Amino acid sequence: MAIALSTLVEHADRYLRAPGLVDYCPNGLQVEGRAQVRRIVSGVTASQALLDAAVQAGADLVLVHHGYFWKGESPCITGIKQRRLKTLLTHDISLLAYHLPLDVxxxxxxxxxxxxxxxxxxxxxxxxxxxxxxxxxxxxxxxxxxxxxxxxxxxxxxxxxxxxxxxxxxxxxxxxxxxxxxxxxxxxxxxxxxxxxxxxxxxxxxxxxxxxxxxxxxxxxxxERYGVQALGDYLARRFSLEHQFIECANPI
Known part of the structure; x- marks a missing residue:
């Protein structure tokens, strides 16, 4: 089953009460991909390793706790930021990220x-x-x-x-x-x-x-591995979607 990206994002924003929480980054849809979502891949951080794994898994949407566009970082789309965004845009994959709303x-x-x-x-x-x-x-x-x-x-x-x-x-x-x-x-x-x-x-x-x-x-x-898994499972049940959590090991 597929769900409109806009419907899924609106529901996730409301469920997490994201719009009212002041944060260090934008919460919600950070990169817009294809209009329909069937398969969610979740992970802790939207690293290149996670994005590459999501492409291989056929994801329509990547759901993370640590996304992009943090306060104080350079706004220039260069280096690893360029490569990460290029991966998402080339494969028409959306990035959905929640920081403090997912913590609390x-x-x-x-x-x-x-x-x-x-x-x-x-x-x-x-x-x-x-x-x-x-x-x-x-x-x-x-x-x-x-x-x-x-x-x-x-x-x-x-x-x-x-x-x-x-x-x-x-x-x-x-x-x-x-x-x-x-x-x-x-x-x-x-x-x-x-x-x-x-x-x-x-x-x-x-x-x-x-x-x-x-x-x-x-x-x-x-x-911080467990919140994004629980949110991905919740959205998958709510909208009859596929969900896969991918662990990209990090010793920090």
Missing amino acids: HPEVGNNVQLARQLGITVEGPLAPDNPRCVGLLGTLAQPMPAGDFARRVQQVLGREPLLIDGDNMIRRVGWCTGGGQGYIDQAIAAGVDLYLSGEASEQTFHSARENGISFIAAGHHAT
Whole structure:
């Protein structure tokens, strides 16, 4: 079955409440391809590797979390940007990208989906008064040492995380996928035993160690694989489309 591109985009924008969220990039349709969509290929980032795989898979639309046209980047269509856009335009493939709307969504969002993967029960937002802080607070069913939780993370995500072990039992957890390490202080103020993000900064170590909590950096890419898969599955069910998630490995 095929659906009009305009119908699919309008529904996805509305479902993710994308138009009302201030972001660092445009959300929604970034590159317009053919008018009808039958097959969606999803991935974390619209890299050349993903685009090449989408061409081979016969995609009509590529759905990603990390798209193009970020604030502060050069507007010139040169280098890798030219090659990526040429691939999409030559093969008449659309690019649909959602950044913060996909992080924060309560059903298919990256943070909710990661919680489900790791067995964390969501309590609520990490910083309710900051709409750009898309992190969450939650609890584990049973307290465990930080090392045991780090092993769970490794088993689920398929990569060894960076662990700063505060030598404490873990029950209350705060997390923000991707580059969310800067929210560790809000997590500490909320009384967490462990904070998890995708990345780490130099000062993250000191914040965790001096406040007596544990910290895990599990990988930007690894922590943000699940939202786009869930969104692709949702759109495929909603419109009776084909959907394939393609993993382009990234150790960061």
